[in-house]
Amino acid sequence: MMFLAFVVGIAALALLADRLGIASIPDWASRLRFGLAAALVFFGVDHFLSVGRYVPMIESFVPFPEQVVLVTGACEIAGAIGLLVPATRRLAGIMLAIYFVCVFPANIANALNGLAVDGLPSSGWYYWVRLVFQPLYVWLALVAGGIVMQRQAPEVRLS
DSSP: HHHHHHHHHHHHHHHHHHHHOOOSSSSSSHHHHHHHHHHHHHHHHHHOOHHHHGGGSSSTTTTTTHHHHHHHHHHHHHHHHHHHHTHHHHHHHHHHHHHHHHHHHHHHHHHHHOOOOTTTSSSHHHHHHHHHHHHHHHHHHHTHHHHHHSOOOOOOOOO
């Protein structure tokens, strides 16, 4: 939920800047892309700075949990950069959607096991609500990558 709030907040700031006449991001899809990239960088860096916060979220059968946390943080940062580079935007959107699907089982396990992690709400409802938003993150990655919801130029027919 913090992730979604971050994305929406960055997109809203871009919209506000646009309304105030400050040079801004031109359209809502670009704002969304920028917001998602900012959130991914923020949380990706947090994976490196707070490895211990993320290790309890990893199932015990997964080997090398600290390294998994670092790799997932690197994936988030790489995905953010990929979204901002036009040549890699589509691939980044697809890979981030796959990433969000791949981390979904860990979110399910966290909800079922009543996980308590430093820096996150301690009540169990938080982990259940996160499950609801995971498909939205997949959709956001696909929109930000230009995979879905692209505007098509109107077709002109000459008769």
